[in-house]
Amino acid sequence: MLNFRPLLTLAVLVISLSSCSTPSYYSPALSGNDIAYLPKPMESDSVTVKNYISGSIAGLTLPYSSGDVTMGFLNFSRGHTFKNVNIAYGAFGFAGATNYDDDFYERENPSPDFSGKSVYGGGLRTSIGYYDNAGNAEFRIINWESAIAFENGAYADFRKRLLAIGDPEIVTSGKTTLFTTGISSEIIWHGRRNLNNHYAFKLFYGGTPGLNKSFREGFERYRTSGGTFNFSFFIKLNKLYGIIDSSAAKGGTSRLSLGYSF
DSSP states (O other), X not given: OOOOHHHHHHHHHHHHHHHOOOOEEEOOTTTTTSOOOOOOOOTXXXXXXXXXXXXXXXXXXXXXXXXXXXXXXXXXXXXXXXXXXXXXXEEEEEEEEEEOOHHHHXXXXXXXXXXXXXXXXXXXXXXXXXXXXXXTEEEEEEEEEEEEEEEESHHHHHHHHHHHHTOTTEEEBOOOEEEXXXXXXXXXXXXXXXXXXXXXXXXXXXXXXXXXXXXXXXXXXXXXXXXXXXXXXXXXXXXXXXXXXXXXXXXXEEEEEEEEEO
């Protein structure tokens, strides 16, 4: 006699999985975009204090394909290098808007209107660290980096409204002030023929106190990492420089910056 129990079990499993809805997940626009590479002079430079100004294009991809946030940044910072210690501090402003794939939402996850909501704000960044020399390279062994950021706009209001609704299938945070802090390690070196050409890689890991707790409804079921991981590549050719930042926090971020040092 045929045993249909395994087939029935498989059918129930398939039906159960197909009935599971994909959550909508809305984190702050600056989650992962608040921390960024802050340039500093090398000890081999002719000056020990430099100013840096740059423009950035940045994006945040929200978890579970909930949508994207695209932003433009204007950044200013100042770096100081002393014997075995360097510091940097700066400010930034940003503006942008949200967007999502209409087909995804119509097919899998109908939700409140998310597209085209404005985001804007600003913040401050700091970095202080210890370094050691090795030929034409500096090992910036450990740095303490922090950023405080303030977010405004229709997207922030949208998240607050969803939080008040309390739908367990909508995972959201109403937080609009982020303080992120952590440690980083970096290697930077200059060209052998041109001391003004710099190249660097940096790894950062930290966290944003209070961000996890701000996700009330549904967060336990759809938990993401509580930390912020950031990778940066820096290149400076004479006075012009570029930075590529990539982060993983409450979503994935990427940022391209082009700037001028003086």
